[in-house]
Amino acid sequence: MNTSTATPDSYYERIDEHRYKPTPHAGGAWSPDEQHFSPLGGLIVHAVDRHLAGRAGAGMSLSRISFDILGRPALDECEIRVETVRPGRTIELVEATVVTADRSVARARAWLLADGDTSAVAGGGADRLASPDTLARWPMDTEWPGGYIASLDVRPLAPPRPGRTTAWVSTGLDLVAGESASPLASYVTLVDTANGIAVRQSPREWMFPNVDLTLHLHRAPRGRWTGLDTTVVFGPTGQGVTSTVLHDLDGPVGHAQQMLTVRPQP
Template identity: 75%
Template sequence: MSSYFQLVGEGRYKPTEHAGGAWDPAEQHFSPLGGLITHAIEQHLPAGPALSRISFDILGRLALEECEIHVETIRPGRTIELVEAVALIAGREVVRARAWALSCTDTTAVAGGDTTRLAPPDAISTWPLTDVWPGGYIASLDVRPLAPSKPGRATVWVSTPHELIAGEEVSALASYVALVDTANGIAVRQPPTEWMFPNVDLTVHLHRRPEGRWTGLDTTVTFGPTGQGVTSTVLHDLAGPVGYAQQILTVRPLS
């Protein structure tokens, strides 16, 4: 089976062509790298706590080259723990992430909130997102829209046949997060051939652990009047909502 990354040493990974970016084929798309960082964080943590928030700050160009990931504990604790991960390419920091891990207890008796499920993807035709975006990552996806997308609005299921790391077992969460950054590309407000609107961060909040191979993205994109934008997404798996994702955008014309 093909993959987005290959393990080449302790904490070191080589991206494959399937990780290629949408804005520049010589760059990595952030989405699989976000999943890889999530995997590294989970490997660092003891078994038991649930990752409930992961925030990624994208510090610079993500060249399609070998990357190295370091993780350390910032705030240790038995019930609440904060860890930080740094991804480096060619010795330069390109992503800094922080994650809160919270202890798990049985709160079934008081669980509540919106439980509306998205229609399942089985009977939905695949949408070739390559009609909108280039790049190896976009070409690697199975995208199934619940309705035709509109400028700034789309709801889709996303999955991939590729492993995150060749020959390595990863959690359902890492595989799920590896698809979340796709949200900024499914509901474009303006053609990416005329405008740039890359995200400089991604923050994921989860109220339960996602399961299965499908990532559901119920996404709204807003552009402000002074060059900033926000992509907001309700995250789903087949059982219903699992949390939220937010991305801040830098919006500017290409010419």
């Protein structure tokens, strides 16, 4: 048994086949006793990958995944159950549910589409972002608390503005201790950061947590950097939307959307 009290170099540790324990690095930005959804989203993709491992048939790619955040994910062990809702040779739908203390706190649905050679007609995305190697690091933890934010290397392409920021995000931590995560799971681990890089109002005065996250991907992301070209809009009646063009070092890979509930800090 591991009796070390040191914080692992990962966001999670595996307990058994379906259960995981978050480390302090997964700590949330809105409350110290909850998980940030960004690493939890990556963990869900990791669980989906394990569910699909060894599947026979033609190659398929996860092309859309939508997460609904059903409740506050406590910084406590969680169980992830995955099932295939709609099997198929060219289109498949998979659902994952995250349970903490006998309560469902998140649910995700992922569409997988068959791979094929469409390189002759590929195109139409945004321009490639400037390399993160040329950019200075931005300490997000001056704006946000929490173990997850403190674990990040964030490099904006220009000084962040209220409601508008483009930045690269990476981390030196593993997703699950002692396990290899897929490039997609590692990439998704960082996507929910988008709502925190382009704040319209100080989080010390206003709350604007997202209740969902949906990614549409036109190709699989690669590499250790997640590029977020993000715009945040607040409406007049308590709702907001965070919209992001997703990039890797080779260019755009898709889009992400987050619905926000906007309200003053109590």
